[in-house]
Amino acid sequence: MKSKQQKSKLILWGAGTARTLRPIWVAEELGLIYKLNPIGPRTGETQTDQYTELNPKQKVPFCEDGDLGLSETMAISRYLINKYGSPDTLQTPDTIEGRAKEDEWLAFIYGELDETSLYVMRRHGALASIYGEAPAAMDAAEAYVKRQLNVIHKYMRGREYVLNENFSLSDIFLTTCLNWVNAYEIELESELEEYRARIVQRKAYIKAKKVNQKNS
Ligand SMILES: N[C@@H](CCC(=O)N[C@@H](CS)C(=O)NCC(=O)O)C(=O)O
Incomplete structure (x- = not known):
């Protein structure tokens, strides 16, 4: 599959919930290379200083792509599709x-x-x-x-x-x-x-x- 992704800088944070599944599913539909940091809610892992620095909401999912940090399932999913989608995989409607x-x-x-x-x-x-x-x-x-x-x-x-x-x-x-x-x-x-x-x-x-x- 031809991908617009050059070098993998994509990191997804969060696993184990219906919401964390969405950006992971999008990444799989797009055939992206990503690293998953499978932290979970209510485990203390979203409360660490390092994670709070990344995402002050202390929630999952979260996405890092190069210099960009994004929270919110919908924003992350749309970003990945807008950036890396194609007619062969997933696309935002064009009208x-x-x-x-x-x-x-x-x-x-x-x-x-x-x-x-x-x-x-x-x-x-x-x-x-x-x-x-x-x-x-x-x-x-x-x-x-x-x-x-x-x-x-x-x-x-x-x-x-x-x-x-x-x-x-x-x-x-x-x-x-x-x-x-x-x-x-x-x-x-x-x-x-x-x-x-x-x-x-x-x-x-x-x-x-x-x-x-x-x-x-
Ligand atoms: N509106 C957010 C909701 C994120 C959210 O609430 N995530 C839950 C897990 S499903 C969470 O991280 N909860 C931890 C907490 O509230 O401390 C999104 O769509 O990404």
Whole structure:
């Protein structure tokens, strides 16, 4: 595979979570050479002076590429695609309208499914000893997940990928969220489960999943 990457200066930080999987998956789709520092959240590894200097948010994932340091799953993934993507691998849509549709779905999947509902369930479920018990928030977040899934289910009917004919970053975000939904044993409509099951057969996903397990 022809790659725009000359010499590997790419370092990805973080492993073991749905969010750390995303930039690793993107890097695998792009065929990039990278070093993974598989630090995990809540292990103390994000709190060291060295890491805090790199990422004052003390969170994973984080990416270094030469002089550039980047946090935020979406920013890292988009950067890698914009810098190293190609028509053979992954690309940002090339029209303003296409990019707007990608923004729309990424914002919806990340904002509504990930942060507003699935992560709330994680914080007040498995991580309740840190973030506190909140049964009402858990119930509301689960109901909210189901509402967002209904929207996605209707939209995805008859579609191969989120953005029409091309596999894109939106599919990476959606699939990682659908995996998360499965892990919480929330029922998925059969079309969405079929979509998820199809996407997770991608070679790059299988490799990324293995790499991301390093620290879990
Ligand atoms: N908005 C950030 C969220 C990153 C995030 O919250 N990461 C979690 C792991 S999934 C973390 O590092 N938690 C450690 C902490 O909050 O101390 C992104 O999308 O990258």
